[in-house]
Amino acid sequence: MVTPDNLRPGVTRVRDSSGFVGTVVYVGSVASAKNRNEIYAGISWDDATRGKHDGSVIDRDTNQLVRHFKCGPTQGSFLRLNKVDLGCELTPQLMRSRYVEPDAELIAPDNVLPHVARTAGGRSKPIEFHGELKIRKRQQLEVVDAISLRMLGISRPCDGGSEELREFNHLKCIDLAGNLLSDWKDVVAITKSFPSLQSLSLASNRINDVNPNLMIGTSMECLTTLNLNSTNICSFQTLRLLGEAIPNLEELCVAHCDLSDIDAEASATMSFNNLELLDMSDCQLTSWGEHIMPLSRLPKLESFVLNDNPIESISFQETADGLDFVALASLQLAGTSIHSWKSVDELDKLPALRSLRLRNTPLTSSLGVGEVRSTTIARLPRLEYFNASPVPERERTEAERRYVSDVARELLLMSTADDGGADGKKRQVETRHPRFGALMEAHKSAMMASSSVTSLSQGIQDDVVGVTIRSMAAGSCDLEPLHKRIPRSLKVGRIKAMCSRAFALDVDLQILHFRVDGDPFPTELDDDEHTLAYFGVTDGAEILVNEIDVEAREREEARRREQHDRLVEEQESHIAVVQSMQRQERQILPGQSA
Structure with a gap:
């Protein structure tokens, strides 16, 4: 039996039969209760929509608002002490309840679960489950x-x-x-x-x-x-x-x-x-x-x-x-x-x-x-x-060379600008890029092989990358991939147009990703107006072309609309119930106080 001595406001945790959990924040009488001597527990639920009020009630005698505690608008509840569930203790029985006993009835006695899977054609397929006893032996608490x-x-x-x-x-x-x-x-x-x-x-x-x-x-x-x-x-x-x-x-x-x-x-x-x-x-x-x-x-x-x-x-x-x-x-x-x-x-x-x-x-x-x-x-x-x-x-080598190239271009523009403060701006650029000098020295030979180090007018010639474009779409996945050397300034939209001609895929239905060796997941090229450089496509990357399943997309959109409509309906129903309860309170309380 729960008593007020068992409850510590701000500390004691409780649960209800639906699995909602909250904290006791108030212990005492409630101004709106019929029996003013009865003790209630004020609960602030973790789920802000579980309760019925914000910790305040209308006093039955004065018809004035009385606040017993503070929480969200629909986060609070008052529970009689006999309704308070303080949880359970950690017992051996509770621990064993999480695991199946060795001699318990088998879920799949014939290696077949009592469920079926539906195929795309609507047929039922049995679900097999093998090794149940072996798994059970390894799941015993001993x-x-x-x-x-x-x-x-x-x-x-x-x-x-x-x-x-x-x-x-x-x-x-x-x-x-x-x-x-x-x-x-x-x-x-x-x-x-x-x-x-x-x-x-x-x-x-x-x-x-x-x-x-x-x-x-x-x-x-x-x-x-x-x-x-x-x-x-x-x-x-x-x-x-x-x-x-x-x-x-x-x-x-x-x-x-x-x-x-x-x-x-x-x-x-x-x-x-x-x-x-x-x-x-x-x-x-x-x-x-x-x-x-x-x-x-x-x-x-x-x-x-x-x-x-x-x-x-x-x-x-x-x-x-x-x-x-x-x-x-x-x-x-x-x-x-x-x-x-x-x-x-x-x-x-x-x-x-x-x-x-x-x-x-x-x-x-x-x-x-x-x-x-x-x-x-x-x-x-x-x-x-x-x-x-x-x-x-x-990738590190390419990143460092590209970095040197970008900073060098910035310095070059300053040196050619007719500005008396160019020297000060150069020092600011060098301060913002502390590794520029060391990287410039490290990649000097590569720069000399591609352009004049002194002019730096073209930077490091790594603006063209070799890529493999491979179709993953169902209708063209058996076609040979494209091997292209393309500028990093090329926009994703142009790549899609190239794939449309090579693999007969609708431009509007294409989804492009790229990956390089060692990447655990491909990166999506999700903006047609951005360039390959924006996404960081490097030399040797592989571009994967997929096609949107229009029917699947329509089904997903229909599911989302249905889910949205259901949520809106539930919220409107909840609001209607709350408003009805509030109207009843306003109608009943004045008569009682009289």
């Missing part, structure tokens, strides 16, 4: 060392303690994401029940900050991986306390937590001496100097994820020992507010950096994917992966 307990409503440890869970002492990895845990005291109690635990996910549990007075002890010492994404952590002090309690931690994820209170003093006392991966995506970090540099002395940090933080610029201060991010090999900056190439140039000061993710930023939004990639590769000499795609040596 055999596996990793278990998923996601979204089961777990809110507290087993009442029987470690003794009742002794049979699971061998488990090394437990995923508790999406449950109802909210207190670190319960988390500590759970970890004590699994002495071999090395990896723990608590993502999407609204766990609050660690109480400095909590005795964590040694229960989490063996952890090497901890996932705290989308929790209620909002103080960097919690990370400092966890660092002291988990000295062997190698991977820590705290994405979507507000850690903007980080400072140099707090980070200086961190004990994450073995940390290799740190994910701080969307943590409201705004300043590289104030929020990121305090973490620069983590000695083993190899991978740092900073996606979706409003960081505008990057800069490093000269240090006597040069020990800032000495092991950092991978950095992710997608979705940040980086707006200048100067910040990218600063990354060259990271001695171990080999992988960079940079997209959806002000710097890259106005440039083509290929141009961003080529320029970044040229500016960072040690980069081996960019946006998860490897950088082969051939």
